[in-house]
Amino acid sequence: MVLEKDLNLDATELRLGLPGSSEESLRISNKRALPNMNDDSGVAAAKKCDQETAPPTKAQVVGWPPIRSYRKNSLQTKKTEAETGGMYVKVSMDGAPYLRKIDLKVYKGYPELFKALEDMFKFKVGKYSEREGYNGSEFVPTYEDKDGDWMLVGDVPWEMFINACKRLRIVRGSEARGLGCVV
Amino acid sequence: MHKKMAFSFPDEVLEHVFSFIQSDKDRNAVSMVCKSWYEIERWCRRKVFVGNCYAVSPRMVIRRFPEFRSIELKGKPHFADFNLVPDGWGGYVSPWIEEMAGAYPWLEEIRLKRMVVTDESLELIAKSFKNFKVLVLSSCEGFSTDGLAAIAASCKNLKELDLRDCEVDDLSAHWLSHFPETYTSLVSLNISCLGSDEVSFSALERLVGRCTNLKTLRLNRAVPLDKIANILRHAPQLVEFGTGTYTADVRPDVYSDLAGVFSSCKELKSLSGFWDVAPDYLPAIYPVCSKLTSLNLSYATIQSPDLIKLVSHCPNLQRLLVLDYIEDSGLEVLASSCKDLQELRVFPSDPYGAEPNVSLTEQGLVAVSLGCPKLQSVLYFCRRMSNEALVTIARNRPNFTRFRLCIIEPKTADYLTLEPLDVGFGAIVQYCKDLKRLSLSGLLTDRVFEYIGTYAKKLEMLSVAFAGDSDLGLHHVLSGCESLRKLEIRDCPFGDKALLANAAKLETMRSLWMSSCAVSFAACKLLGQKMPRLNVEVIDERGPPDSRPENCPVDKLYIYRSIAGPRFDMPPFVWTMDEDSGLRL
Numbered sequence: 001m002v003l004e005k006d007l008n009l010d011a012t013e014l015r016l017g018l019p020g021s022s023e024e025s026l027r028i029s030n031k032r033a034l035p036n037m038n039d040d041s042g043v044a045a046a047k048k049c050d051q052e053t054a055p056p057t058k059a060q061v062v063g064w065p066p067i068r069s070y071r072k073n074s075l076q077t078k079k080t081e082a083e084t085g086g087m088y089v090k091v092s093m094d095g096a097p098y099l100r101k102i103d104l105k106v107y108k109g110y111p112e113l114f115k116a117l118e119d120m121f122k123f124k125v126g127k128y129s130e131r132e133g134y135n136g137s138e139f140v141p142t143y144e145d146k147d148g149d150w151m152l153v154g155d156v157p158w159e160m161f162i163n164a165c166k167r168l169r170i171v172r173g174s175e176a177r178g179l180g181c182v183v
Numbered sequence: 184m185h186k187k188m189a190f191s192f193p194d195e196v197l198e199h200v201f202s203f204i205q206s207d208k209d210r211n212a213v214s215m216v217c218k219s220w221y222e223i224e225r226w227c228r229r230k231v232f233v234g235n236c237y238a239v240s241p242r243m244v245i246r247r248f249p250e251f252r253s254i255e256l257k258g259k260p261h262f263a264d265f266n267l268v269p270d271g272w273g274g275y276v277s278p279w280i281e282e283m284a285g286a287y288p289w290l291e292e293i294r295l296k297r298m299v300v301t302d303e304s305l306e307l308i309a310k311s312f313k314n315f316k317v318l319v320l321s322s323c324e325g326f327s328t329d330g331l332a333a334i335a336a337s338c339k340n341l342k343e344l345d346l347r348d349c350e351v352d353d354l355s356a357h358w359l360s361h362f363p364e365t366y367t368s369l370v371s372l373n374i375s376c377l378g379s380d381e382v383s384f385s386a387l388e389r390l391v392g393r394c395t396n397l398k399t400l401r402l403n404r405a406v407p408l409d410k411i412a413n414i415l416r417h418a419p420q421l422v423e424f425g426t427g428t429y430t431a432d433v434r435p436d437v438y439s440d441l442a443g444v445f446s447s448c449k450e451l452k453s454l455s456g457f458w459d460v461a462p463d464y465l466p467a468i469y470p471v472c473s474k475l476t477s478l479n480l481s482y483a484t485i486q487s488p489d490l491i492k493l494v495s496h497c498p499n500l501q502r503l504l505v506l507d508y509i510e511d512s513g514l515e516v517l518a519s520s521c522k523d524l525q526e527l528r529v530f531p532s533d534p535y536g537a538e539p540n541v542s543l544t545e546q547g548l549v550a551v552s553l554g555c556p557k558l559q560s561v562l563y564f565c566r567r568m569s570n571e572a573l574v575t576i577a578r579n580r581p582n583f584t585r586f587r588l589c590i591i592e593p594k595t596a597d598y599l600t601l602e603p604l605d606v607g608f609g610a611i612v613q614y615c616k617d618l619k620r621l622s623l624s625g626l627l628t629d630r631v632f633e634y635i636g637t638y639a640k641k642l643e644m645l646s647v648a649f650a651g652d653s654d655l656g657l658h659h660v661l662s663g664c665e666s667l668r669k670l671e672i673r674d675c676p677f678g679d680k681a682l683l684a685n686a687a688k689l690e691t692m693r694s695l696w697m698s699s700c701a702v703s704f705a706a707c708k709l710l711g712q713k714m715p716r717l718n719v720e721v722i723d724e725r726g727p728p729d730s731r732p733e734n735c736p737v738d739k740l741y742i743y744r745s746i747a748g749p750r751f752d753m754p755p756f757v758w759t760m761d762e763d764s765g766l767r768l
Contacts (some may be wrong), residue, residue: 067530068264099398146431
């Protein structure tokens with residue numbers, strides 16, 4: 001084949017070895033041989049040098065398939081929601097140094113939610129009444145709905161609540177006065 | 184006698200003639216005609232393009248072109264997009280900004296791609312260039328909203344701020360408010376990459392309201408559906424619009440408001456965004472569909488029936504980006520509805536899944552290649568392919584200029600015959616005589632490279648992964664592809680011989696990337712020694728290459744021509760092979 005002859009390294013001066021020596025003597029006297037052109041063990045030689053034992057599994061192949069990270073991230077968010085059906089919302093509490101995240105879908109109703117929040121933040125939710133909001137506690141659970149408004153947790157049916165809730169905030173009673181709470 | 188001929192036109196006449204020549208290639212050609220043309224041309228070049236920021240130094244550019252107004256710079260190699268270039272490799276724009284800040288107070292436009300941009304640089308831009316008009320940052324990183332605030336606050340004549348696909352540190356949504364109330368010149372704003380949960384809607388609305396020349400507005404995901412109507416009401420003159428999240432509880436008032444406002448956008452030609460699409464809200468855009476030439480639905484996780492309905496409303500579509508949810512059936516509808524289609528990109532919705540989750544195969548691509556006579560550019564992710572399909576596609580569509588096929592599983596054979604896909608890709612390069620860009624995938628032997636070397640004479644960029652058998656493959660490409668400028672290779676058994684035999688070719692190209700191949704450290708050193716106008720960079724996070732035997736393959740290799748010599752801003756895991764010592768740390 002014409003092209004094999006083209007790969008005549010003697011014609012170019014670029015080869016590994018002293019001028020005047022032939023290709024055969026290019027084998028470096030070393031246990032590991034140069035990659036052989038005729039077999040596809042070039043990659044195998046690489047592995048020998050690195051003493052890797054196994055070829056990378058599919059999960060480990062970096063950058064394949066060639067998709068930009070922002071696309072991957074955008075799909076992953078969707079997938080997680082679709083697969084697990086989770087409804088994760090951030091929960092903050094006044095005075096707490098960092099926020100938490102909870103999955104609203106795991107709770108069957110308000111009592112379970114409150115129990116989880118009480119355990120997480122070490123406080124007690126007061127007693128809820130439609131007229132007065134939460135009685136008997138310094139802390140009041142509120143949430144931001146899809147319109148961006150801050151609402152008192154518990155006024156609407158549970159299903160409606162978890163669909164509308166974007167994030168939770170446990171406020172100090174003194175700040176929650178406007179939401180109908182009696183301190 | 185000959186001298187008289189050269190001066191037969193006064194400089195001003197030549198300058199005037201040159202002012203009609205805009206493309207860099209033509210300008211470069213003009214400058215090589217003779218010394219006086221070189222001189223005249225360099226004084227009147229207004230736009231400079233530097234395809235590799237390390238190929239030349241800022242000072243050299245400034246020295247040659249004393250009066251440019253616009254610069255475009257590219258930094259990292261393309262494979263950086265897929266995380267193959269380790270963080271910290273380079274591509275810093277600061278030396279350029281610093282040099283230009285001093286020399287060019289009248290600079291108007293900066294366009295950067297795959298570069299590291301800091302807030303300091305953005306602040307320097309804001310401070311130094313009084314007539315600054317255009318900032319396009321494409322796939323850049325390293326800056327935050329603080330830098331953007333500086334640009335907003337100081338650049339009174341800013342027309343274009345485009346942050347496509349950047350990674351921005353979102354410190355505060357309030358950077359938008361830094362545009363003064365007197366500022367009205369915005370024509371194009373693309374903030375689609377910003378990630379913050381909060382966007383200052385009121386600042387955005389006010390900005391959009393007072394910038395009556397705004398033609399392009401691409402919002403980010405954080406902008407909810409119900410805010411779009413208000414924003415569009417302020418800007419019915421928009422030509423290009425990108426929504427934010429396109430989902431909400433279905434409310435008739437929100438829907439009709441949105442539909443009404445879209446109807447009043449008579450100039451709208453391009454739509455994008457559409458994160459988290461609620462199908463019920465899609466018909467709101469039907470009023471503008473008949474005029475749409477560009478539609479980016481690549482984040483829209485909606486199913487084929489909704490996509491089909493949408494696409495059938497867009498007969499003038501020239502460019503479509505979509506997820507593989509469109510399926511073969513959707514692509515068939517596309518082929519029959521959109522006869523003006525020029526560019527199609529189909530992205531995978533489940534790239535890491537073992538089994539196909541959608542019915543998208545080679546048939547979809549065949550249908551589009553048959554039905555869309557103007558189709559030139561394709562990026563297609565799929566899970567199976569056949570030589571037969573590729574040959575059909577090539578015969579149908581010889582006018583392809585960009586053909587990028589990604590069969591998701593590496594080394595996938597022709598699913599009908601179990602043979603390599605050499606013949607199929609061979610047909611692509613044989614029939615598509617104007618092919619400029621090609622990405623290969625699937626099971627491929629050296630044979631495909633023989634076809635490429637023989638036929639792909641106009642090919643400028645080639646991407647290769649998990650292909651080939653031996654150095655012969657690489658040799659075919661380097662010796663045959665006359666127009667080759669960029670070659671990027673990963674996980675192929677290509678070693679020293681082809682590289683060294685074609686060393687001279689590398690000086691005619693912008694760059695060569697090879698990772699997880701079989702090029703030895705010794706060959707890299709030799710290449711670096713013999714070719715002073717090439718920067719041969721060995722990138723290896725395992726440690727210094729001379730801590731291993733010389734014939735061990737290097738992890739990653741990036742070779743590019745340069746008249747600036749080796750660079751000095753390399754991180755500890757990059758070594759330039761130097762003429763002097765053979766190894767520069």
